[in-house]
Amino acid sequence: MTVRIKICGITNKEDALAAAHLGADALGFVFAASPRKVSAESAREIIKALPPFVKTVGVFVDEDPERVSSIAALGGLDILQLHGSESVDYCSSFDHRVIKAVRMQSRDELKNLSKYVDVVDGLLLDTYVPNKSGGTGITFDWQLAVEARRYGRIILAGGLNPENVAAAISMVKPYAVDASSGLERSPGVKDHEKMAQFIREATEAARQ
Numbered sequence: 001m002t003v004r005i006k007i008c009g010i011t012n013k014e015d016a017l018a019a020a021h022l023g024a025d026a027l028g029f030v031f032a033a034s035p036r037k038v039s040a041e042s043a044r045e046i047i048k049a050l051p052p053f054v055k056t057v058g059v060f061v062d063e064d065p066e067r068v069s070s071i072a073a074l075g076g077l078d079i080l081q082l083h084g085s086e087s088v089d090y091c092s093s094f095d096h097r098v099i100k101a102v103r104m105q106s107r108d109e110l111k112n113l114s115k116y117v118d119v120v121d122g123l124l125l126d127t128y129v130p131n132k133s134g135g136t137g138i139t140f141d142w143q144l145a146v147e148a149r150r151y152g153r154i155i156l157a158g159g160l161n162p163e164n165v166a167a168a169i170s171m172v173k174p175y176a177v178d179a180s181s182g183l184e185r186s187p188g189v190k191d192h193e194k195m196a197q198f199i200r201e202a203t204e205a206a207r208q
Helices: 013-022 040-048 065-075 108-116 142-151 165-172 192-207
Strands: 004-007 026-030 055-060 079-082 097-104 122-127 154-156 176-179 184-186
Touching (some): 013 026, 055 065, 142 154
Parallel strands (some): 004 176, 055 079, 097 122
């Protein structure tokens, strides 16, 4: 089994290059309100320094679509991650590949996934916390993620860290895993040893 690895909340070149060197498949840049928010100009400079074949993902929350397209073009983003209440029509309005994030609170969210099946390239499942769009550091019931696999490629997020990623992969068998706050020394600043351990644990678990 192959499981892709995305490191999200990248804010600086040092962390981005370290994540790429350690084997991350994709890096996430947050353009919504967050301690990890970056400007399009900063993201562009970081992305220009990355080696080839590392995908770049822009995270947006209920943003004006014209601004999303503008930032994506300026930053050179490969993929858009829509982390708010974006509609099916909204998700299908971009030329870029799209990941739709859904915050999982209960089994009711599973019904919500079905409408995106033919529209987006992947479904990112995160933890529901009131008034927080992501970066919560809290896990949700992974059994919901197991059931969600019937709707397409599942990217598992929400409280993943070096200590629990192997168990998450073993249970869910996702297309990809996504970590942010669980790999930090402080908000927006990555702990390189945690990133290395996370990638080692994820890679080994995927081989099982």
